[in-house]
Amino acid sequence: MVRSKTQSLITRRVTPDGSSRAPDELLVEEPLEIQLDGHRVTSTMRTPGHDFELAVGFCHTEGILGDHPVTGIRYCGTGAPVDSDFNVVTVETAGKADEPTPRLGSTTSSCGICGADAIAELTERLRVLPAYEPWPSESLLSLPGRAQAEQGLFDSTGSCHAAAAFDRNGEMLVLREDIGRHNAVDKVIGRLRLDGHTDLLDLALFVSGRASFEMVQKAWAGGFSALVAVSGGSSLAVATARRAGLTMFGFARDGSGTQYAP
Numbered sequence: 001m002v003r004s005k006t007q008s009l010i011t012r013r014v015t016p017d018g019s020s021r022a023p024d025e026l027l028v029e030e031p032l033e034i035q036l037d038g039h040r041v042t043s044t045m046r047t048p049g050h051d052f053e054l055a056v057g058f059c060h061t062e063g064i065l066g067d068h069p070v071t072g073i074r075y076c077g078t079g080a081p082v083d084s085d086f087n088v089v090t091v092e093t094a095g096k097a098d099e100p101t102p103r104l105g106s107t108t109s110s111c112g113i114c115g116a117d118a119i120a121e122l123t124e125r126l127r128v129l130p131a132y133e134p135w136p137s138e139s140l141l142s143l144p145g146r147a148q149a150e151q152g153l154f155d156s157t158g159s160c161h162a163a164a165a166f167d168r169n170g171e172m173l174v175l176r177e178d179i180g181r182h183n184a185v186d187k188v189i190g191r192l193r194l195d196g197h198t199d200l201l202d203l204a205l206f207v208s209g210r211a212s213f214e215m216v217q218k219a220w221a222g223g224f225s226a227l228v229a230v231s232g233g234s235s236l237a238v239a240t241a242r243r244a245g246l247t248m249f250g251f252a253r254d255g256s257g258t259q260y261a262p
Contacts, residue, residue, distance in 0.1 A: 003048035003086060004028060006157055027157040029179050034058055035076065035090035036065070040102045046183045047153075047160060048086070050176055050191070051075075054183055055089040057190030061221040063125050064100045068093040070194065122217060122240065129245040132201050132225045139170060140249055141257045143206045143228050146172060151208075153177040163188045164206045165224070173203070181209050182218065189222040201225050204247075211250045211260075213237045220244040228252050233260050 011024040030048055034041045034055045041064065046054060052073040059065040072092040147164045154160050154177060163184035164175035176187035185207060192200065204226035205219045211229035213236040219227040220240070226247040233241075233250040241248040241261035248261040 005047050005049050005153060025156045027153070027159045027179055031087055033088045035088065036097055036100050037092055037095055038076075038090055039099050041100045042102070044180065044183060046180060047178045049178075050187045051086070051089050052091075053176070053187040053190030053194065054178075055091050055190065056193055057186030057188065057222075059091050059097075059100075060189055060193055061186060061218045063221065065091070065093070065097055068096040122220065123243060126220055126244070128243070129220070129223075129225055130201065133168075135168075135204065135226050135247050137249075137257075137259065138255070139168070140204060140226055140228050140247070141252050141255050142170060143204060144230055144252050145254075146170060147175060147206050147208075150175050151177060154208075160184075161208045162206075163208070165192060165200070166204045166206065168202055173197075181207055181212075182214055184208075185215065185218045185222075189218065192222075199223065204228060210234070211237050211241075211248060213240055216240045216244070216246065216248065220246055228257070232258070 005028055006025045007028055009024050009026055010021055013020050013022050028047055029045055031043055032046045032051060033043045036059055056070060070091060071094045074090060075086050076088040076090050143166055147162055151162050160177045160179055161181040161184050162175060162177045165173045165188050167173060174188050174191045176184045178184040200223035203224050205224040206228045207215050208230050210231040211227060211233035213234060216227060216237045228249045230252060231250060238260045246261055249257040249259050251258045
């Protein structure tokens, strides 16, 4: 079943010259519960579409999927109205993955000792990226323009984020859009994992919006060697990128940007 990502609505447009009624396209927002082998992992608000990729990507970046192969992904019936049956997804490993501890979501910002703890927790399960060929700045700074040309959902609604994976030739491997930046990134990582891409060191991750700690955490966990964001980075995001050995650019617009790391 194909779920609609947008909803048409008649709205009132107000301008200095007066007001008028006009059709508008709204981005759909619905909850998704993610499970691993039938055990609840988390719930997130997302735009329907590519739900299986989102579930796999989240389990991967949170470190609970590990190296276990995905044996299946399916929607779980809830006994509620039909639409609800498409708001619960379980990723299956035939019971090989450890039972997850349910959580409300990922840490998105932190400071002080909390920030130090967040980085320490990451370094305990993620290794510093191995040596890689430096990325030319002009190559990374061209990614926002390349991604923008493919953001059809944003063009029609103006209210969603995007994430995309690019190789060193500037070729886009996958782009996903969602109401949440973290969801868009997880969908990209999930797609790459399901396609068998296990070594992402020669890939760069583009994200719309800011380069928060969560974006850096997901880029590092995914195995990317570069992260490019349209807006700026936070102090914890920069510290984490430097600890990971991740190349990080913010304010990437019109061929210019700020390099925060390495």
